[in-house]
Amino acid sequence: MTFVPRMESRIEGFSAIGNLKCQVWDGVVADLWDVSCGEKAEGYYVSPDPRLFVTLKVDGGGAFFVEGAKGELRRHDRAFSMAYIPAGVPIRGRVEGLSHIRHLDLHFDAATLTRRFGGSLDRDALRVSRFQFRDDKIAALAGLIAAECDSGQPMHDLYGEGLLNALFVSLFEIDRPNPARQRAPLSRHKLRLVTEYMEAHCLDKIRLADLSALTGLSETAVSHAFKAATGMAPHRWQMQARVARIQAMMTHEAASLGDIAEAAGFFDQAHLTRVFKSIVGVTPGAWKAAHHRQ
Structure with a gap:
């Protein structure tokens, strides 16, 4: 096609x-x-x-x-x-x-x-x-x-x-395939530094340069080492943390989804919905309805 x-x-x-x-x-x-x-x-x-x-x-x-x-x-x-x-x-x-x-x-x-x-x-x-x-x-x-x-x-x-x-x-910096090559993961200490920072700033724009400064590694190295340690890229981890924060806001706050989208740094409500569904599997409305039934 x-x-x-x-x-x-x-x-x-x-x-x-x-x-x-x-x-x-x-x-x-x-x-x-x-x-x-x-x-x-x-x-x-x-x-x-x-x-x-x-x-x-x-x-x-x-x-x-x-x-x-x-x-x-x-x-x-x-x-x-x-x-x-x-x-x-x-x-x-x-x-x-x-x-x-x-x-x-x-x-x-x-x-x-x-x-x-x-x-x-x-x-x-x-x-x-x-x-x-x-x-x-x-x-x-x-x-x-x-x-x-x-x-x-x-x-x-x-x-x-x-x-x-x-x-x-x-x-996309695509490397030649090399099955023998393995990326070294972040140490426990550096992984904790990075994840605590990303959790605290999950609603903000987090740059690889910020994570590089935390760990003393290059931007490329910290990205690969983070993925080797967690199984996902830093951006994906941050989106999961951001969606978790949004779920808490939807549970405990009376703000509209549009207001939450703005507070969480999304372009608009539709953008939030696309990201939320890609991570949770359902729309924010469906998730909230199911959560309230529990």
Whole structure:
């Protein structure tokens, strides 16, 4: 079955220049957009599939701002500034002082990516948002993929899929399979430091840099060591702790689910519901009803 992106968007002040240029590969859709920007151009976007956004060209002296689910605002004002948005994470974008943006959107199917890379892909990495970052390898590959979209005569599919494979390897730091390699887990002392910190700050944005400072390990090392000790990535552990805190709030407080979503750092009530269901297995409403019957 051909993969079809299902992104919901509401935009104002953006106008496409010419027709959308698109290429489709196995489990990936690449969209190349040229967009003119009005004075107060803005948009809301959410998709059940992960995507990578890469600015290729910006005209004007301003910037494009991306706001993530926790209100984190990031400025994109240069070509090849990037944002990775996981499945189900809503974002808002707005423009100040730009007249034109050329950008590449890569929408991809997580199941196809898993099939392609197998156990070498850290599935938890797919759930971590990354706003306003730059990577020279990914930039070069994105430029070549955009050229394929722009070409009237694209090359063999294996060429495009090779570019995508290289891009995903860089984006998600996919290692060569090595069954003999084992990650050393965090020591009991460091694991206690990290989990107590994450429990205390589960409603806040926790960065790998924070955990790195606690343990004295690099960001990559602390992420792998935490997963080796607990069986899950730090972000997933934090989401479980956050949902547990939300369950306590729903049990002991009279606040509405919308108010709880805001207090817990979610973009909106729908975002909270998606995360809650992914961890608990049911919606907050269903959980609360079952809890009250007990």
